[in-house]
Amino acid sequence: MARTDVQLMLDVKAGDEQSFELLLRKYRTPLIHFLYRMVRDSAVAEDLAQEVFLRVYRARKQYAPSAKFTTWMFRIATNLALNSVRDNRSRQLEISLDQKVDAGEDEQHVIEVRDRAPSIEQELLARGRSETILGAIHALPEKQRAAVLLHKYQDLDYGEIAKILECSDSALKSLLFRAYETLRIELAPLVKTTGG
Amino acid sequence: MWAWKRNREASKKGCTRTQAQFVAYLDGRANPSERRVFEDHLAGCATCRARAEEFRGLCIALDGLPVADPSPAFDANLRARLAAESTPRGFWSSWVPAPRFAFAVMALLLMAFWVSSLPQSSRAPVFSAQAPASDSDFRMIRDLPVLENYDVLSKFDVLSELPGVSGALVDRNREDTE
Numbered sequence: 149m150a151r152t153d154v155q156l157m158l159d160v161k162a163g164d165e166q167s168f169e170l171l172l173r174k175y176r177t178p179l180i181h182f183l184y185r186m187v188r189d190s191a192v193a194e195d196l197a198q199e200v201f202l203r204v205y206r207a208r209k210q211y212a213p214s215a216k217f218t219t220w221m222f223r224i225a226t227n228l229a230l231n232s233v234r235d236n237r238s239r240q241l242e243i244s245l246d247q248k249v250d251a252g253e254d255e256q257h258v259i260e261v262r263d264r265a266p267s268i269e270q271e272l273l274a275r276g277r278s279e280t281i282l283g284a285i286h287a288l289p290e291k292q293r294a295a296v297l298l299h300k301y302q303d304l305d306y307g308e309i310a311k312i313l314e315c316s317d318s319a320l321k322s323l324l325f326r327a328y329e330t331l332r333i334e335l336a337p338l339v340k341t342t343g344g
Numbered sequence: 345m346w347a348w349k350r351n352r353e354a355s356k357k358g359c360t361r362t363q364a365q366f367v368a369y370l371d372g373r374a375n376p377s378e379r380r381v382f383e384d385h386l387a388g389c390a391t392c393r394a395r396a397e398e399f400r401g402l403c404i405a406l407d408g409l410p411v412a413d414p415s416p417a418f419d420a421n422l423r424a425r426l427a428a429e430s431t432p433r434g435f436w437s438s439w440v441p442a443p444r445f446a447f448a449v450m451a452l453l454l455m456a457f458w459v460s461s462l463p464q465s466s467r468a469p470v471f472s473a474q475a476p477a478s479d480s481d482f483r484m485i486r487d488l489p490v491l492e493n494y495d496v497l498s499k500f501d502v503l504s505e506l507p508g509v510s511g512a513l514v515d516r517n518r519e520d521t522e
Contacts, residue, residue: 176418181411190412197414198422205426278410285409299371300406306373321364328367332395332402339401 153217160208168208171217172201178302179225185297186229187236188286196232200225216308223312226294233290277338284334292327299324359385359392370399 151159151167153174159167179200183193203224285293291313298309310320332339362385368374369382386393 172419172422176414180414180418184412185409190415193412194415194418194421198418198425201422202425202429205429278408281405281409299367300403301409306368318364321367324367325363328399328402331406332398335402335405336398338405339398 154213157204157208157211157217158213160205161211168205171204175218175221176201179221182222182297182302183225183229185282185285185301186226186293187232188282192232196225196228199228215311218302218304219308219311222298222302222304222308226298226312230290230294280338281335284331287334288327288330292323292330295320295323296327296331359389361385362392366396366399370396370403 151170153171156167156171160171176197179197180190180193183196183200184190187193187196200221204221285296288296295309295313298304298312304312306317306320310317313320313323315323362369362382365374365378365382369379374382386396
């Protein structure tokens, strides 16, 4: 009989390295997929995935099966990904604000910091369809992005996602609605309605 | 006209009420009662029907999102990091995470060595400087009855030879006693 994730983790806690190997093999790919969609950089996604497994391994002695293993693992992954996105964004902001701006005679020139991805038309010209979708997801607020990726691609139930994002079930449903509504509008040219 | 407006208002209210159930209905996770309420609303709201169709189209579009698979080096790199984690560390490597503590201990040891290596003569003045002072104090206290004896002092010619004391003052003292 196949052991559950929690049982595997308890075996790791007891010193069974093979059980950790099984967890690694099972979750390596979905974790990297999730992290890649969060940070849009395969090298960073791999690095973060390694960090997730390292943290799981380090915490094995204190592991208590209070929640599903996937909830715990994706919570670590989500926090790491959000930190990475924030660090990267602040780095980019520093660079763009440090750049010299030719203000001309106007002393009160305002640096415009874009907070949205380019329009769908520009994206379609420059990139392929997949990149456009990834860009639209990336333009979502961090929590909405994580919610969509966990809901759509990791097949986690609402309770699990709510625990990962530390919010209530109803707040999560509203969050998901707002995220999908934004994507529906942003990706309208790509979306074919099933009825028409 | 009024009936149409009333229906529209009711539909709007239903739209806001069913928003939270929208996603659960479309991904098939809504329970039967939620599902029935939502379908009733859809039957009377063309806007939400159109939106639901677009949501279904969006779900299909999102299926084609690109992914990045683990590189061949992923496992090897992770195993190396895990091996480094589980390798028992030697005595000296245990100092590495606490460099401040190690530095403080080193500084204390160096200071103790420096103090102990100082020559005795350089440390002696601290104590010998006190000794003569206390010895002279003791002698002064011992001679105090003599020094306070006016008769002795008035006939003490040696005082006139002192550099700061004038001879006149000594003479006057002598006259006074006589």
